[in-house]
Amino acid sequence: MQWAHRERPQDVVPTHWKRLSEHRFLVEGNWPEEHPFFAPVGGYHDPLLLVESMRQSTILLGHAAYDVPLDTHYLMHSLDFTCRPQHLLVGCKPDVEIEVVFDELTYRGRMLSGMRATVTVGRDGREAGTGVSRINLISARAYRRVRGAFTQQPLPRQYAPDVPAQLVGRLRSKDVLLLPTGIWGHWILKIDTGHRTLYQGPKDHVPGMVLIEAARQAAHATIGPSAFAPWTGDNTFHRYAEFSRPLLMEVTDVSLSGADWTMKVTGHQDGEAVFTSVFSAGQSRRPA
Incomplete structure:
Protein backbone atom coordinates (compact mmCIF):
# COMPACT_ATOMS: atom_id res chain seq x y z
CA MET A 1 0.00 0.00 0.00
CA GLN A 2 2.83 2.41 0.86
CA TRP A 3 4.41 2.00 -2.55
CA ALA A 4 1.16 3.08 -4.22
CA HIS A 5 0.78 6.00 -1.75
CA ARG A 6 -2.49 4.60 -0.45
CA GLU A 7 -3.33 3.84 3.18
CA ARG A 8 -6.46 1.68 2.80
CA PRO A 9 -6.42 -1.74 1.07
CA GLN A 10 -9.72 -1.04 -0.73
CA ASP A 11 -8.14 1.94 -2.53
CA VAL A 12 -5.14 0.02 -3.89
CA VAL A 13 -5.25 -1.27 -7.48
CA PRO A 14 -1.83 -2.93 -8.06
CA THR A 15 -1.24 -6.41 -6.66
CA HIS A 16 1.95 -7.62 -8.40
CA TRP A 17 4.54 -6.33 -10.87
CA LYS A 18 7.35 -7.65 -13.02
CA ARG A 19 10.02 -6.19 -15.27
CA LEU A 20 9.68 -7.00 -18.98
CA SER A 21 12.77 -5.09 -20.11
CA GLU A 22 14.96 -2.31 -18.73
CA HIS A 23 12.24 0.34 -18.63
CA ARG A 24 9.12 -1.69 -19.47
CA PHE A 25 6.96 -3.30 -16.80
CA LEU A 26 3.74 -5.21 -16.29
CA VAL A 27 1.60 -4.46 -13.25
CA GLU A 28 -1.25 -6.77 -12.31
CA GLY A 29 -4.18 -5.22 -10.50
CA ASN A 30 -7.77 -5.54 -9.46
CA TRP A 31 -10.84 -3.40 -10.12
CA PRO A 32 -13.50 -4.01 -7.48
CA GLU A 33 -17.12 -3.86 -8.60
CA GLU A 34 -17.80 -1.43 -5.76
CA HIS A 35 -14.87 0.95 -5.33
CA PRO A 36 -15.34 3.26 -2.31
CA PHE A 37 -15.07 6.37 -4.51
CA PHE A 38 -14.70 5.50 -8.21
CA ALA A 39 -17.91 3.50 -8.30
CA PRO A 40 -19.42 2.09 -11.53
CA VAL A 41 -22.18 4.00 -13.29
CA GLY A 42 -24.78 2.19 -15.35
CA GLY A 43 -22.76 -0.99 -15.57
CA TYR A 44 -19.50 0.71 -16.61
CA HIS A 45 -16.39 1.29 -14.53
CA ASP A 46 -15.60 4.93 -13.84
CA PRO A 47 -13.01 6.18 -16.38
CA LEU A 48 -11.17 7.87 -13.52
CA LEU A 49 -10.60 4.45 -11.92
CA LEU A 50 -8.53 3.69 -15.01
CA VAL A 51 -6.66 6.97 -14.53
CA GLU A 52 -6.07 6.22 -10.84
CA SER A 53 -4.75 2.77 -11.85
CA MET A 54 -2.22 4.43 -14.14
CA ARG A 55 -1.15 6.84 -11.42
CA GLN A 56 -0.72 4.17 -8.74
CA SER A 57 1.23 1.86 -11.07
CA THR A 58 3.64 4.63 -12.01
CA ILE A 59 4.28 5.52 -8.37
CA LEU A 60 4.68 1.86 -7.36
CA LEU A 61 7.30 1.22 -10.04
CA GLY A 62 9.26 4.33 -9.13
CA HIS A 63 9.73 2.95 -5.64
CA ALA A 64 10.02 -0.75 -6.43
CA ALA A 65 11.99 -0.74 -9.69
CA TYR A 66 14.02 2.48 -9.45
CA ASP A 67 14.65 2.60 -5.69
CA VAL A 68 12.95 5.95 -5.21
CA PRO A 69 12.76 6.54 -1.42
CA LEU A 70 9.28 6.33 0.08
CA ASP A 71 9.37 9.91 1.36
CA THR A 72 9.98 11.29 -2.15
CA HIS A 73 7.30 13.61 -3.52
CA TYR A 74 5.81 12.81 -6.95
CA LEU A 75 4.68 15.98 -8.74
CA MET A 76 2.54 15.56 -11.85
CA HIS A 77 3.06 18.04 -14.65
CA SER A 78 0.55 16.42 -16.98
CA LEU A 79 -1.68 13.38 -17.25
CA ASP A 80 -3.51 12.56 -20.48
CA PHE A 81 -5.77 9.56 -20.98
CA THR A 82 -8.05 7.84 -23.48
CA CYS A 83 -10.61 5.17 -22.54
CA ARG A 84 -12.41 2.59 -24.63
CA PRO A 85 -15.81 2.38 -22.94
CA GLN A 86 -16.78 -0.94 -24.53
CA HIS A 87 -13.98 -2.51 -22.44
CA LEU A 88 -14.98 -0.83 -19.16
CA LEU A 89 -18.04 -2.99 -18.60
CA VAL A 90 -18.55 -4.30 -15.08
CA GLY A 91 -19.01 -8.05 -14.95
CA CYS A 92 -15.83 -8.99 -16.72
CA LYS A 93 -13.04 -10.42 -14.61
CA PRO A 94 -11.83 -7.88 -12.03
CA ASP A 95 -8.22 -8.41 -13.09
CA VAL A 96 -6.42 -5.67 -15.03
CA GLU A 97 -3.00 -5.73 -16.67
CA ILE A 98 -1.18 -2.42 -16.74
CA GLU A 99 1.84 -2.07 -18.99
CA VAL A 100 4.10 0.85 -18.11
CA VAL A 101 6.98 2.11 -20.26
CA PHE A 102 9.27 4.82 -18.89
CA ASP A 103 11.38 7.16 -20.98
CA GLU A 104 12.82 10.68 -20.76
CA LEU A 105 14.35 9.67 -17.44
CA THR A 106 16.40 12.33 -15.66
CA TYR A 107 18.61 11.96 -12.61
CA ARG A 108 19.97 14.17 -9.86
CA GLY A 109 23.13 12.35 -8.92
CA ARG A 110 22.08 8.71 -8.64
CA MET A 111 18.46 9.45 -7.81
CA LEU A 112 15.68 9.48 -10.38
CA SER A 113 14.28 13.02 -10.62
CA GLY A 114 11.91 12.94 -13.59
CA MET A 115 10.26 10.66 -16.13
CA ARG A 116 7.54 10.16 -18.67
CA ALA A 117 5.27 7.14 -18.25
CA THR A 118 3.28 5.65 -21.14
CA VAL A 119 0.63 3.31 -19.78
CA THR A 120 -1.72 0.78 -21.38
CA VAL A 121 -4.48 -0.84 -19.34
CA GLY A 122 -5.83 -4.19 -20.53
CA ARG A 123 -8.82 -6.32 -19.51
CA ASP A 124 -9.42 -9.83 -20.83
CA GLY A 125 -6.77 -9.27 -23.48
CA ARG A 126 -8.38 -6.07 -24.76
CA GLU A 127 -7.09 -2.54 -24.47
CA ALA A 128 -9.31 -0.60 -22.07
CA GLY A 129 -7.35 2.63 -22.12
CA THR A 130 -4.03 4.38 -22.52
CA GLY A 131 -2.35 7.32 -20.87
CA VAL A 132 0.80 9.42 -20.70
CA SER A 133 2.03 11.29 -17.64
CA ARG A 134 5.04 13.49 -16.95
CA ILE A 135 6.30 13.52 -13.40
CA ASN A 136 9.04 15.19 -11.37
CA LEU A 137 10.37 13.57 -8.21
CA ILE A 138 11.61 15.71 -5.33
CA SER A 139 13.38 14.42 -2.24
CA ALA A 140 11.81 15.16 1.13
CA ARG A 141 14.67 17.52 2.01
CA ALA A 142 14.44 19.44 -1.26
CA TYR A 143 10.66 19.59 -0.95
CA ARG A 144 10.90 21.23 2.46
CA ARG A 145 13.33 23.74 1.02
CA VAL A 146 11.05 24.53 -1.95
CA ARG A 147 7.79 24.67 -0.03
CA GLY A 148 9.01 26.25 3.19
CA ALA A 149 6.17 27.39 5.43
CA PHE A 150 3.54 25.65 3.30
CA THR A 151 4.55 22.29 4.77
CA GLN A 152 3.66 23.56 8.25
CA GLN A 153 0.37 25.33 7.51
CA PRO A 154 -2.77 24.20 9.34
CA LEU A 155 -5.31 22.06 7.55
Missing part, protein backbone atom coordinates in the same frame (compact mmCIF):
# COMPACT_ATOMS: atom_id res chain seq x y z
CA PRO A 156 -8.27 23.87 6.00
CA ARG A 157 -11.63 23.94 7.68
CA GLN A 158 -14.36 21.56 6.56
CA TYR A 159 -17.08 22.86 4.25
CA ALA A 160 -20.72 21.93 4.25
CA PRO A 161 -21.84 20.24 1.00
CA ASP A 162 -23.66 23.18 -0.57
CA VAL A 163 -23.97 21.58 -4.02
CA PRO A 164 -26.41 18.63 -4.36
CA ALA A 165 -24.56 15.39 -5.08
CA GLN A 166 -26.81 14.57 -8.05
CA LEU A 167 -25.83 17.83 -9.76
CA VAL A 168 -22.20 16.72 -10.03
CA GLY A 169 -22.81 13.03 -10.72
CA ARG A 170 -22.11 11.73 -7.24
CA LEU A 171 -24.25 9.59 -4.94
CA ARG A 172 -22.90 10.85 -1.60
CA SER A 173 -22.74 14.45 -0.43
CA LYS A 174 -19.33 13.87 1.15
CA ASP A 175 -17.90 13.19 -2.33
CA VAL A 176 -18.90 16.61 -3.71
CA LEU A 177 -15.87 18.79 -4.51
CA LEU A 178 -17.60 21.99 -5.62
CA LEU A 179 -19.02 25.05 -3.91
CA PRO A 180 -21.42 27.35 -5.77
CA THR A 181 -20.62 30.87 -6.95
CA GLY A 182 -24.02 31.80 -8.37
CA ILE A 183 -22.52 32.14 -11.87
CA TRP A 184 -23.14 29.48 -14.52
CA GLY A 185 -20.03 27.41 -15.22
CA HIS A 186 -18.09 28.91 -12.30
CA TRP A 187 -17.28 26.98 -9.11
CA ILE A 188 -15.06 27.07 -6.05
CA LEU A 189 -13.11 23.96 -5.09
CA LYS A 190 -14.32 22.44 -1.83
CA ILE A 191 -11.40 21.12 0.21
CA ASP A 192 -12.05 18.27 2.62
CA THR A 193 -8.77 16.79 3.84
CA GLY A 194 -10.78 14.33 5.91
CA HIS A 195 -11.99 12.52 2.78
CA ARG A 196 -10.71 8.98 3.23
CA THR A 197 -10.00 8.22 -0.44
CA LEU A 198 -8.92 11.57 -1.87
CA TYR A 199 -6.62 12.74 0.93
CA GLN A 200 -4.43 9.93 2.25
CA GLY A 201 -1.32 10.80 4.20
CA PRO A 202 -0.14 14.32 5.06
CA LYS A 203 -0.72 16.92 2.33
CA ASP A 204 0.29 20.55 1.98
CA HIS A 205 -1.53 21.14 -1.31
CA VAL A 206 -4.45 19.73 -3.29
CA PRO A 207 -3.46 16.49 -5.11
CA GLY A 208 -3.70 16.30 -8.89
CA MET A 209 -6.33 13.53 -8.86
CA VAL A 210 -8.56 15.73 -6.71
CA LEU A 211 -8.30 18.48 -9.32
CA ILE A 212 -9.17 16.05 -12.13
CA GLU A 213 -12.22 14.80 -10.22
CA ALA A 214 -13.29 18.36 -9.41
CA ALA A 215 -12.98 19.27 -13.08
CA ARG A 216 -15.07 16.24 -14.03
CA GLN A 217 -17.74 17.32 -11.53
CA ALA A 218 -17.75 20.85 -12.93
CA ALA A 219 -18.19 19.42 -16.44
CA HIS A 220 -21.05 17.22 -15.26
CA ALA A 221 -22.80 20.13 -13.57
CA THR A 222 -22.55 22.11 -16.80
CA ILE A 223 -24.20 19.60 -19.14
CA GLY A 224 -26.13 17.33 -16.72
CA PRO A 225 -28.32 15.76 -15.56
CA SER A 226 -27.21 12.63 -17.45
CA ALA A 227 -23.96 10.96 -16.42
CA PHE A 228 -20.81 12.57 -17.81
CA ALA A 229 -18.12 9.99 -18.52
CA PRO A 230 -14.85 11.55 -19.73
CA TRP A 231 -13.54 9.03 -22.24
CA THR A 232 -10.57 11.30 -23.00
CA GLY A 233 -8.85 13.90 -20.87
CA ASP A 234 -5.80 16.14 -21.20
CA ASN A 235 -4.75 17.50 -17.81
CA THR A 236 -1.95 19.99 -17.21
CA PHE A 237 -0.83 21.21 -13.79
CA HIS A 238 0.81 24.63 -13.79
CA ARG A 239 1.52 25.21 -10.08
CA TYR A 240 0.64 23.98 -6.61
CA ALA A 241 -3.04 24.22 -5.67
CA GLU A 242 -2.76 25.76 -2.22
CA PHE A 243 -5.08 25.00 0.68
CA SER A 244 -4.91 28.55 1.95
CA ARG A 245 -6.59 30.39 -0.95
CA PRO A 246 -9.85 29.88 -2.88
CA LEU A 247 -9.42 27.94 -6.11
CA LEU A 248 -11.86 29.20 -8.74
CA MET A 249 -12.89 26.89 -11.58
CA GLU A 250 -14.47 27.87 -14.87
CA VAL A 251 -15.98 25.68 -17.60
CA THR A 252 -15.47 27.09 -21.11
CA ASP A 253 -15.28 26.04 -24.77
CA VAL A 254 -18.32 23.80 -24.40
CA SER A 255 -19.25 22.18 -27.71
CA LEU A 256 -21.50 19.33 -28.84
CA SER A 257 -20.88 17.31 -31.99
CA GLY A 258 -23.46 14.58 -32.48
CA ALA A 259 -23.61 12.91 -29.07
CA ASP A 260 -20.08 13.92 -28.04
CA TRP A 261 -19.26 16.80 -25.73
CA THR A 262 -15.95 18.64 -25.45
CA MET A 263 -15.15 21.26 -22.83
CA LYS A 264 -12.30 22.90 -20.96
CA VAL A 265 -12.10 23.39 -17.20
CA THR A 266 -9.53 25.80 -15.80
CA GLY A 267 -8.56 26.44 -12.19
CA HIS A 268 -7.06 29.69 -10.88
CA GLN A 269 -5.81 31.05 -7.57
CA ASP A 270 -5.14 34.77 -7.18
CA GLY A 271 -5.52 35.14 -10.95
CA GLU A 272 -2.80 32.58 -11.73
CA ALA A 273 -3.49 29.35 -13.64
CA VAL A 274 -3.27 26.23 -11.46
CA PHE A 275 -4.56 23.52 -13.81
CA THR A 276 -6.28 22.97 -17.14
CA SER A 277 -8.41 19.95 -18.05
CA VAL A 278 -9.92 19.30 -21.47
CA PHE A 279 -12.49 16.49 -21.59
CA SER A 280 -14.26 14.76 -24.44
CA ALA A 281 -17.16 12.45 -23.70
CA GLY A 282 -20.51 11.15 -24.70
CA GLN A 283 -23.30 12.35 -22.46
CA SER A 284 -24.62 8.99 -21.39
CA ARG A 285 -28.30 8.23 -21.28
CA ARG A 286 -27.59 6.09 -18.24
CA PRO A 287 -28.85 7.54 -14.97
CA ALA A 288 -26.29 9.45 -12.95
Whole structure:
Protein backbone atom coordinates (compact mmCIF):
# COMPACT_ATOMS: atom_id res chain seq x y z
CA MET A 1 0.00 0.00 0.00
CA GLN A 2 2.83 2.41 0.86
CA TRP A 3 4.41 2.00 -2.55
CA ALA A 4 1.16 3.08 -4.22
CA HIS A 5 0.78 6.00 -1.75
CA ARG A 6 -2.49 4.60 -0.45
CA GLU A 7 -3.33 3.84 3.18
CA ARG A 8 -6.46 1.68 2.80
CA PRO A 9 -6.42 -1.74 1.07
CA GLN A 10 -9.72 -1.04 -0.73
CA ASP A 11 -8.14 1.94 -2.53
CA VAL A 12 -5.14 0.02 -3.89
CA VAL A 13 -5.25 -1.27 -7.48
CA PRO A 14 -1.83 -2.93 -8.06
CA THR A 15 -1.24 -6.41 -6.66
CA HIS A 16 1.95 -7.62 -8.40
CA TRP A 17 4.54 -6.33 -10.87
CA LYS A 18 7.35 -7.65 -13.02
CA ARG A 19 10.02 -6.19 -15.27
CA LEU A 20 9.68 -7.00 -18.98
CA SER A 21 12.77 -5.09 -20.11
CA GLU A 22 14.96 -2.31 -18.73
CA HIS A 23 12.24 0.34 -18.63
CA ARG A 24 9.12 -1.69 -19.47
CA PHE A 25 6.96 -3.30 -16.80
CA LEU A 26 3.74 -5.21 -16.29
CA VAL A 27 1.60 -4.46 -13.25
CA GLU A 28 -1.25 -6.77 -12.31
CA GLY A 29 -4.18 -5.22 -10.50
CA ASN A 30 -7.77 -5.54 -9.46
CA TRP A 31 -10.84 -3.40 -10.12
CA PRO A 32 -13.50 -4.01 -7.48
CA GLU A 33 -17.12 -3.86 -8.60
CA GLU A 34 -17.80 -1.43 -5.76
CA HIS A 35 -14.87 0.95 -5.33
CA PRO A 36 -15.34 3.26 -2.31
CA PHE A 37 -15.07 6.37 -4.51
CA PHE A 38 -14.70 5.50 -8.21
CA ALA A 39 -17.91 3.50 -8.30
CA PRO A 40 -19.42 2.09 -11.53
CA VAL A 41 -22.18 4.00 -13.29
CA GLY A 42 -24.78 2.19 -15.35
CA GLY A 43 -22.76 -0.99 -15.57
CA TYR A 44 -19.50 0.71 -16.61
CA HIS A 45 -16.39 1.29 -14.53
CA ASP A 46 -15.60 4.93 -13.84
CA PRO A 47 -13.01 6.18 -16.38
CA LEU A 48 -11.17 7.87 -13.52
CA LEU A 49 -10.60 4.45 -11.92
CA LEU A 50 -8.53 3.69 -15.01
CA VAL A 51 -6.66 6.97 -14.53
CA GLU A 52 -6.07 6.22 -10.84
CA SER A 53 -4.75 2.77 -11.85
CA MET A 54 -2.22 4.43 -14.14
CA ARG A 55 -1.15 6.84 -11.42
CA GLN A 56 -0.72 4.17 -8.74
CA SER A 57 1.23 1.86 -11.07
CA THR A 58 3.64 4.63 -12.01
CA ILE A 59 4.28 5.52 -8.37
CA LEU A 60 4.68 1.86 -7.36
CA LEU A 61 7.30 1.22 -10.04
CA GLY A 62 9.26 4.33 -9.13
CA HIS A 63 9.73 2.95 -5.64
CA ALA A 64 10.02 -0.75 -6.43
CA ALA A 65 11.99 -0.74 -9.69
CA TYR A 66 14.02 2.48 -9.45
CA ASP A 67 14.65 2.60 -5.69
CA VAL A 68 12.95 5.95 -5.21
CA PRO A 69 12.76 6.54 -1.42
CA LEU A 70 9.28 6.33 0.08
CA ASP A 71 9.37 9.91 1.36
CA THR A 72 9.98 11.29 -2.15
CA HIS A 73 7.30 13.61 -3.52
CA TYR A 74 5.81 12.81 -6.95
CA LEU A 75 4.68 15.98 -8.74
CA MET A 76 2.54 15.56 -11.85
CA HIS A 77 3.06 18.04 -14.65
CA SER A 78 0.55 16.42 -16.98
CA LEU A 79 -1.68 13.38 -17.25
CA ASP A 80 -3.51 12.56 -20.48
CA PHE A 81 -5.77 9.56 -20.98
CA THR A 82 -8.05 7.84 -23.48
CA CYS A 83 -10.61 5.17 -22.54
CA ARG A 84 -12.41 2.59 -24.63
CA PRO A 85 -15.81 2.38 -22.94
CA GLN A 86 -16.78 -0.94 -24.53
CA HIS A 87 -13.98 -2.51 -22.44
CA LEU A 88 -14.98 -0.83 -19.16
CA LEU A 89 -18.04 -2.99 -18.60
CA VAL A 90 -18.55 -4.30 -15.08
CA GLY A 91 -19.01 -8.05 -14.95
CA CYS A 92 -15.83 -8.99 -16.72
CA LYS A 93 -13.04 -10.42 -14.61
CA PRO A 94 -11.83 -7.88 -12.03
CA ASP A 95 -8.22 -8.41 -13.09
CA VAL A 96 -6.42 -5.67 -15.03
CA GLU A 97 -3.00 -5.73 -16.67
CA ILE A 98 -1.18 -2.42 -16.74
CA GLU A 99 1.84 -2.07 -18.99
CA VAL A 100 4.10 0.85 -18.11
CA VAL A 101 6.98 2.11 -20.26
CA PHE A 102 9.27 4.82 -18.89
CA ASP A 103 11.38 7.16 -20.98
CA GLU A 104 12.82 10.68 -20.76
CA LEU A 105 14.35 9.67 -17.44
CA THR A 106 16.40 12.33 -15.66
CA TYR A 107 18.61 11.96 -12.61
CA ARG A 108 19.97 14.17 -9.86
CA GLY A 109 23.13 12.35 -8.92
CA ARG A 110 22.08 8.71 -8.64
CA MET A 111 18.46 9.45 -7.81
CA LEU A 112 15.68 9.48 -10.38
CA SER A 113 14.28 13.02 -10.62
CA GLY A 114 11.91 12.94 -13.59
CA MET A 115 10.26 10.66 -16.13
CA ARG A 116 7.54 10.16 -18.67
CA ALA A 117 5.27 7.14 -18.25
CA THR A 118 3.28 5.65 -21.14
CA VAL A 119 0.63 3.31 -19.78
CA THR A 120 -1.72 0.78 -21.38
CA VAL A 121 -4.48 -0.84 -19.34
CA GLY A 122 -5.83 -4.19 -20.53
CA ARG A 123 -8.82 -6.32 -19.51
CA ASP A 124 -9.42 -9.83 -20.83
CA GLY A 125 -6.77 -9.27 -23.48
CA ARG A 126 -8.38 -6.07 -24.76
CA GLU A 127 -7.09 -2.54 -24.47
CA ALA A 128 -9.31 -0.60 -22.07
CA GLY A 129 -7.35 2.63 -22.12
CA THR A 130 -4.03 4.38 -22.52
CA GLY A 131 -2.35 7.32 -20.87
CA VAL A 132 0.80 9.42 -20.70
CA SER A 133 2.03 11.29 -17.64
CA ARG A 134 5.04 13.49 -16.95
CA ILE A 135 6.30 13.52 -13.40
CA ASN A 136 9.04 15.19 -11.37
CA LEU A 137 10.37 13.57 -8.21
CA ILE A 138 11.61 15.71 -5.33
CA SER A 139 13.38 14.42 -2.24
CA ALA A 140 11.81 15.16 1.13
CA ARG A 141 14.67 17.52 2.01
CA ALA A 142 14.44 19.44 -1.26
CA TYR A 143 10.66 19.59 -0.95
CA ARG A 144 10.90 21.23 2.46
CA ARG A 145 13.33 23.74 1.02
CA VAL A 146 11.05 24.53 -1.95
CA ARG A 147 7.79 24.67 -0.03
CA GLY A 148 9.01 26.25 3.19
CA ALA A 149 6.17 27.39 5.43
CA PHE A 150 3.54 25.65 3.30
CA THR A 151 4.55 22.29 4.77
CA GLN A 152 3.66 23.56 8.25
CA GLN A 153 0.37 25.33 7.51
CA PRO A 154 -2.77 24.20 9.34
CA LEU A 155 -5.31 22.06 7.55
CA PRO A 156 -8.27 23.87 6.00
CA ARG A 157 -11.63 23.94 7.68
CA GLN A 158 -14.36 21.56 6.56
CA TYR A 159 -17.08 22.86 4.25
CA ALA A 160 -20.72 21.93 4.25
CA PRO A 161 -21.84 20.24 1.00
CA ASP A 162 -23.66 23.18 -0.57
CA VAL A 163 -23.97 21.58 -4.02
CA PRO A 164 -26.41 18.63 -4.36
CA ALA A 165 -24.56 15.39 -5.08
CA GLN A 166 -26.81 14.57 -8.05
CA LEU A 167 -25.83 17.83 -9.76
CA VAL A 168 -22.20 16.72 -10.03
CA GLY A 169 -22.81 13.03 -10.72
CA ARG A 170 -22.11 11.73 -7.24
CA LEU A 171 -24.25 9.59 -4.94
CA ARG A 172 -22.90 10.85 -1.60
CA SER A 173 -22.74 14.45 -0.43
CA LYS A 174 -19.33 13.87 1.15
CA ASP A 175 -17.90 13.19 -2.33
CA VAL A 176 -18.90 16.61 -3.71
CA LEU A 177 -15.87 18.79 -4.51
CA LEU A 178 -17.60 21.99 -5.62
CA LEU A 179 -19.02 25.05 -3.91
CA PRO A 180 -21.42 27.35 -5.77
CA THR A 181 -20.62 30.87 -6.95
CA GLY A 182 -24.02 31.80 -8.37
CA ILE A 183 -22.52 32.14 -11.87
CA TRP A 184 -23.14 29.48 -14.52
CA GLY A 185 -20.03 27.41 -15.22
CA HIS A 186 -18.09 28.91 -12.30
CA TRP A 187 -17.28 26.98 -9.11
CA ILE A 188 -15.06 27.07 -6.05
CA LEU A 189 -13.11 23.96 -5.09
CA LYS A 190 -14.32 22.44 -1.83
CA ILE A 191 -11.40 21.12 0.21
CA ASP A 192 -12.05 18.27 2.62
CA THR A 193 -8.77 16.79 3.84
CA GLY A 194 -10.78 14.33 5.91
CA HIS A 195 -11.99 12.52 2.78
CA ARG A 196 -10.71 8.98 3.23
CA THR A 197 -10.00 8.22 -0.44
CA LEU A 198 -8.92 11.57 -1.87
CA TYR A 199 -6.62 12.74 0.93
CA GLN A 200 -4.43 9.93 2.25
CA GLY A 201 -1.32 10.80 4.20
CA PRO A 202 -0.14 14.32 5.06
CA LYS A 203 -0.72 16.92 2.33
CA ASP A 204 0.29 20.55 1.98
CA HIS A 205 -1.53 21.14 -1.31
CA VAL A 206 -4.45 19.73 -3.29
CA PRO A 207 -3.46 16.49 -5.11
CA GLY A 208 -3.70 16.30 -8.89
CA MET A 209 -6.33 13.53 -8.86
CA VAL A 210 -8.56 15.73 -6.71
CA LEU A 211 -8.30 18.48 -9.32
CA ILE A 212 -9.17 16.05 -12.13
CA GLU A 213 -12.22 14.80 -10.22
CA ALA A 214 -13.29 18.36 -9.41
CA ALA A 215 -12.98 19.27 -13.08
CA ARG A 216 -15.07 16.24 -14.03
CA GLN A 217 -17.74 17.32 -11.53
CA ALA A 218 -17.75 20.85 -12.93
CA ALA A 219 -18.19 19.42 -16.44
CA HIS A 220 -21.05 17.22 -15.26
CA ALA A 221 -22.80 20.13 -13.57
CA THR A 222 -22.55 22.11 -16.80
CA ILE A 223 -24.20 19.60 -19.14
CA GLY A 224 -26.13 17.33 -16.72
CA PRO A 225 -28.32 15.76 -15.56
CA SER A 226 -27.21 12.63 -17.45
CA ALA A 227 -23.96 10.96 -16.42
CA PHE A 228 -20.81 12.57 -17.81
CA ALA A 229 -18.12 9.99 -18.52
CA PRO A 230 -14.85 11.55 -19.73
CA TRP A 231 -13.54 9.03 -22.24
CA THR A 232 -10.57 11.30 -23.00
CA GLY A 233 -8.85 13.90 -20.87
CA ASP A 234 -5.80 16.14 -21.20
CA ASN A 235 -4.75 17.50 -17.81
CA THR A 236 -1.95 19.99 -17.21
CA PHE A 237 -0.83 21.21 -13.79
CA HIS A 238 0.81 24.63 -13.79
CA ARG A 239 1.52 25.21 -10.08
CA TYR A 240 0.64 23.98 -6.61
CA ALA A 241 -3.04 24.22 -5.67
CA GLU A 242 -2.76 25.76 -2.22
CA PHE A 243 -5.08 25.00 0.68
CA SER A 244 -4.91 28.55 1.95
CA ARG A 245 -6.59 30.39 -0.95
CA PRO A 246 -9.85 29.88 -2.88
CA LEU A 247 -9.42 27.94 -6.11
CA LEU A 248 -11.86 29.20 -8.74
CA MET A 249 -12.89 26.89 -11.58
CA GLU A 250 -14.47 27.87 -14.87
CA VAL A 251 -15.98 25.68 -17.60
CA THR A 252 -15.47 27.09 -21.11
CA ASP A 253 -15.28 26.04 -24.77
CA VAL A 254 -18.32 23.80 -24.40
CA SER A 255 -19.25 22.18 -27.71
CA LEU A 256 -21.50 19.33 -28.84
CA SER A 257 -20.88 17.31 -31.99
CA GLY A 258 -23.46 14.58 -32.48
CA ALA A 259 -23.61 12.91 -29.07
CA ASP A 260 -20.08 13.92 -28.04
CA TRP A 261 -19.26 16.80 -25.73
CA THR A 262 -15.95 18.64 -25.45
CA MET A 263 -15.15 21.26 -22.83
CA LYS A 264 -12.30 22.90 -20.96
CA VAL A 265 -12.10 23.39 -17.20
CA THR A 266 -9.53 25.80 -15.80
CA GLY A 267 -8.56 26.44 -12.19
CA HIS A 268 -7.06 29.69 -10.88
CA GLN A 269 -5.81 31.05 -7.57
CA ASP A 270 -5.14 34.77 -7.18
CA GLY A 271 -5.52 35.14 -10.95
CA GLU A 272 -2.80 32.58 -11.73
CA ALA A 273 -3.49 29.35 -13.64
CA VAL A 274 -3.27 26.23 -11.46
CA PHE A 275 -4.56 23.52 -13.81
CA THR A 276 -6.28 22.97 -17.14
CA SER A 277 -8.41 19.95 -18.05
CA VAL A 278 -9.92 19.30 -21.47
CA PHE A 279 -12.49 16.49 -21.59
CA SER A 280 -14.26 14.76 -24.44
CA ALA A 281 -17.16 12.45 -23.70
CA GLY A 282 -20.51 11.15 -24.70
CA GLN A 283 -23.30 12.35 -22.46
CA SER A 284 -24.62 8.99 -21.39
CA ARG A 285 -28.30 8.23 -21.28
CA ARG A 286 -27.59 6.09 -18.24
CA PRO A 287 -28.85 7.54 -14.97
CA ALA A 288 -26.29 9.45 -12.95
